[in-house]
Amino acid sequence: MEIQQLVDELAERLQHSVAVDDPHGHLIASSKHFGDEDAPRVNVVLSRDLDPRVAKYLFSFGIRSATEKVVIPGKDDLGLKARCCYPLRHRRQLLGFIWLIGDHGTDEVIRPYAERIAETLGQQYAASHANADRLAELGRQLLSRTDAGRHAADGLRAEGFAADGSAVYLIAVAQPAGRSRPPSFPELLSTGPVQEWVHTGRSAIEVDLDAAAVLICAPGDGPETGFDRLLPRLADRLAQGDVRVGISAPGSLGDVQELLRQALLSAGAGHLFTDLGAVNQWDEMFTERLLLEMALAPSVDTTPPRHMAALFDASNETLLNTAETYLDHGGDRSATADALYIHRSTLYYRLSQIQKLTGLSLADGHGRLSLHLAIKLHRIAGSDIGRLVQTDEDHG
Template sequence: MTDEDELQVLIDDLAEELGRSVIIDDPLVRILCASRHFGDEDELRVRAVLQRDAGPEASSHVLAQGVARWTGPGIVPGRADLGMRDRLCVPLRERGELLGLLMVIDAEHTLTPRELAKIQDRSRTAAAVMRRRALAHSADRTAEAHFLLRLVHPDAGIRAEALAGGPAEDGPVVAVSLRVRDRELPDAESDVALHIVLESAALRQRHRVRTAVRDGHGTALFSGAATADVGGVVERMAAGAGRLLDVPGAVLAGIGAPAAGLGEAWRSYRQAEVAVRGAGRVPGAGAVVRWADLGPYAMVLQLPAGQPGLLPAAFTRLAEHEKADRLLETLRAFLEAGGSIRRTADALHLHRTSLYYRLDQIRAITGLDLDDGGDRLQLHLSLLLTALEAPEHRQTPLGR
């Protein structure tokens, strides 16, 4: 009997003894196995069993109760708009690691102490089975993670060794980098959350997905996938990890461009690493950023961060001027319009005379020639660098 079969028998027996519907979900509230119905089923359970997924709203509601941090059973309140009744939820843990969630519908809170004790006992057994199941796959996962990290290593020699000893695969690959934004969270806790979402995604994709997690940093490599296929998956991974950590928005992600096979995977990985540095920093960027959407920030993000002393003195004088806000807005519009007076005036809703006056002020303060390509580049790069450190400017999704 496989571990999956043993889990199914366990919850079937428990459901028969209780006369209630029982289900085991993974830590992201995605169904692993379910008993038959006992007349107590609600709309959500029926939908989850039929579709093998409760849906993102239901998962978010359950995780919002903090179940990923529970150490014992508790009640997840129902929600009429989701077709969901109250449920008893028991975290399935082994050695502190969250392996899944056992749920029993209990709309009227009528479970007796004896039934609760029985549920607790079976939950311990289920956790042990799930732990054994996880350990059975751990050697394969460790070897795969080691291969992936060597495949994207900065050293070309190490990459070549990995390719020589690895599988022969053709087709495009897309790399993804995930990082936990809040460094106050323990690495161990962050790693568990990243492991869960990466493995869950890998199991549910039609594409081959290799994953690795280390020190609050997750890496995934999708084989045979286009960037468009990966985007939605990565957004769900980042959101799910944030919910598991009970810190929404804590996980950022970058997506590289497709690369031609495993031998070029490192290129997509480097791009993903740059993109994740732009997540939440590039004006307009959300928690998930694609390399292809970075534009000029793709270059700027590769420069050292948080070093304002590296900015040119000419730009610093402008940034510290008493009319800096207005003049920087004018400079930004002028450069983004390619130096076109008409387009700049239209963008700022300014009369051209007023625009010329402001540009003359910028020239006088900086001592730079706005008709000179090198001077323009210096000012434009300075604007991009300062924008990365200005969170108040982040308002709209990138590319909109």
């Protein structure tokens, strides 16, 4: 019997509303209301997601490790009525919760339904993970440059992934060289935005590369795909860390090697360019995209011209950083001094030294553009961003 049918049947017997969530608080099924609902329950039904403050309060009662019913007191400042929670476990694995507002003392009625719902969730979990494993293997083949990779797109379409020819996106997570491996998407977002994608295993496939974790996403068409919700929530989640996420332009499964390159470079750009955020889309970047393509093109010489060479000597790193900060702030001396935590007179002295070393007037637009380009290309050439693309080329 389907979970929704079981939830509706239990609600009718109890004459109280019933909801079933997954282990992260995302709504799986909800009965009709019987007048006992509160604001958080209504919000969950509308958004299919728990308010983070409510989730934190509910999870603080140890419901994720519980094996028996847990009664949770109400909390007025959250608009939360007292409720009880029945963990749903199949072969000891937590697959969700049954929620009832109030404590009705009807365990003998509820427990058989809890067991049947847990059994159904267990069957769905096993089926979805078997399917996810098949898709993951095809995804690994797709991102490789082997013969198998060239046939993987057809295999994915046969499995129903982007079968209608809809656009796919690649999302890559990367960290600077020398750091620990980037977290996988489940580790990074186990309670958050990526759940819109991975709950079925069909709308996103995760592939781990040497230097990045990658999601192949097929959002489809329409406003309910979750893609518009995923990106800002990713940015918010990553804002305080050193992980960066890059997102390719839309393309087809046949274009996946180029999409992978775009996603990896977009992630790497977040480490290189301080004005970018934690999440960057290839087709939303312009200057950075041009600089990356220029710096990584094998036929392009990014060596600074001779008259600028002294500025790029290791002994002049402070002056180089000052020039870059000044140019990044559009020549605003006050903002530059603040950003560098130096007095304006110190900045004026450094700027005069930069002009002497380079022979450029920082009041001249062409000179400023030349110097800015030289600095950015130097930063890219000296970075490890090429490692990400090389990982792509060598994968498989």
